[in-house]
Amino acid sequence: MSGPGAKVVALPDFTLEGKVAVVTGGSGSIGAATAAALIGQGAAVAIVGRTPKALKEVAAKLSVGGRTVLPVRADCTSEPEMQELAGEVTARLGPADILCTFAGGDGMPLPTHEETAAHWRRVTDSELTSTFATIRAFLPAMLERHSGTIVTMASSAARQAAGSSAAYAAAKAGVIALSRHLAGEYARQGIRVNCLAPSAVENERMRRWMSEEERRALGGAFPLGRLGQPEDVAAATVFLASSASSWITGLTLDISGGKVML
Numbered sequence: 001m002s003g004p005g006a007k008v009v010a011l012p013d014f015t016l017e018g019k020v021a022v023v024t025g026g027s028g029s030i031g032a033a034t035a036a037a038l039i040g041q042g043a044a045v046a047i048v049g050r051t052p053k054a055l056k057e058v059a060a061k062l063s064v065g066g067r068t069v070l071p072v073r074a075d076c077t078s079e080p081e082m083q084e085l086a087g088e089v090t091a092r093l094g095p096a097d098i099l100c101t102f103a104g105g106d107g108m109p110l111p112t113h114e115e116t117a118a119h120w121r122r123v124t125d126s127e128l129t130s131t132f133a134t135i136r137a138f139l140p141a142m143l144e145r146h147s148g149t150i151v152t153m154a155s156s157a158a159r160q161a162a163g164s165s166a167a168y169a170a171a172k173a174g175v176i177a178l179s180r181h182l183a184g185e186y187a188r189q190g191i192r193v194n195c196l197a198p199s200a201v202e203n204e205r206m207r208r209w210m211s212e213e214e215r216r217a218l219g220g221a222f223p224l225g226r227l228g229q230p231e232d233v234a235a236a237t238v239f240l241a242s243s244a245s246s247w248i249t250g251l252t253l254d255i256s257g258g259k260v261m262l
């Protein structure tokens with residue numbers, strides 16, 4: 001404990017040794033980098049997505065050196081599949097200490113006057129209902145153990161007007177509200193809930209659609225002069241998952257190269 005006269009400060013620990021983590025969207029760019037960072041800190045990690053081939057490829061890359069990586073195929077918009085996921089993770093790895101709800105990414109621009117209710121429902125399902133269904137499945141065991149850390153995924157599209165669809169912006173704003181609500185609701189039960197709001201993070205899709213020059217130009221428009229990388233999000237997640245952030249809950253952390261300052 002440091003006091004007014006203390007000269008030496010012991011920094012909190014970022015280790016996740018012995019912890020069990022679940023990363024939905026773990027086969028995607030940000031999810032895979034996050035799974036790698038959590039594994040690097042000692043956690044056993046389950047990665048979740050809908051495409052078995054992608055999961056298998058990421059798991060093969062991550063499980064080098066005897067690391068524990070469990071790929072699980074599941075659709076996060078499905079309540080029964082999330083219940084099954086929680087059961088499988090508990091049976092194979094143990095109860096989850098860390099839950100990262102990163103599945104989603106349906107942020108394609110679409111003028112609102114062309115948007116249909118069907119598209120709106122699909123996007124809010126993909127970004128918001130999936131977050132709810134995943135957390136709902138893991139919460140009871142966290143409550144039983146009086147312990148758990150949840151990191152959710154919003155977007156800078158929810159923080160200021162941007163070029164996504166209205167549905168995506170609204171759904172990600174919903175993720176922020178859901179996260180804050182849960183943080184308040186469960187703080188006394190030992191559960192912390194924090195939310196990430198990244199701006200443009202270079203992922204596979206962006207590399208397919210934009211040339212290197214275009215990406216450099218886009219990155220140059222950020223105050224910090226570059227695009228985000230999946231590792232930027234992974235590092236923030238490790239912080240929020242570890243005891244280093246044990247007095248932080250209900251936070252929305254902008255990972256935006258200085259573009260969003262709230």
Ligand SMILES: NC(=O)c1ccc[n+]([C@@H]2O[C@H](COP(=O)([O-])OP(=O)(O)OC[C@H]3O[C@@H](n4cnc5c(N)ncnc54)[C@H](OP(=O)(O)O)[C@@H]3O)[C@@H](O)[C@H]2O)c1
Nearest residue numbers: 025027028029030049050051075076103104105155200201
């Ligand atoms: N990249 C950015 O600039 C950026 C900025 C702000 C926020 N974000 C958010 O960060 C998250 C990850 O984005 P990313 O850039 O890593 O995208 P990505 O590479 O496309 O990864 C998306 C991941 O989510 C999975 N997924 C999507 N829908 C799912 C569902 N219903 N059930 C289970 N898995 C599902 C995908 O796997 P399958 O398709 O195989 O299911 C994939 O693993 C998303 O929530 C996105 O909205 C990204």
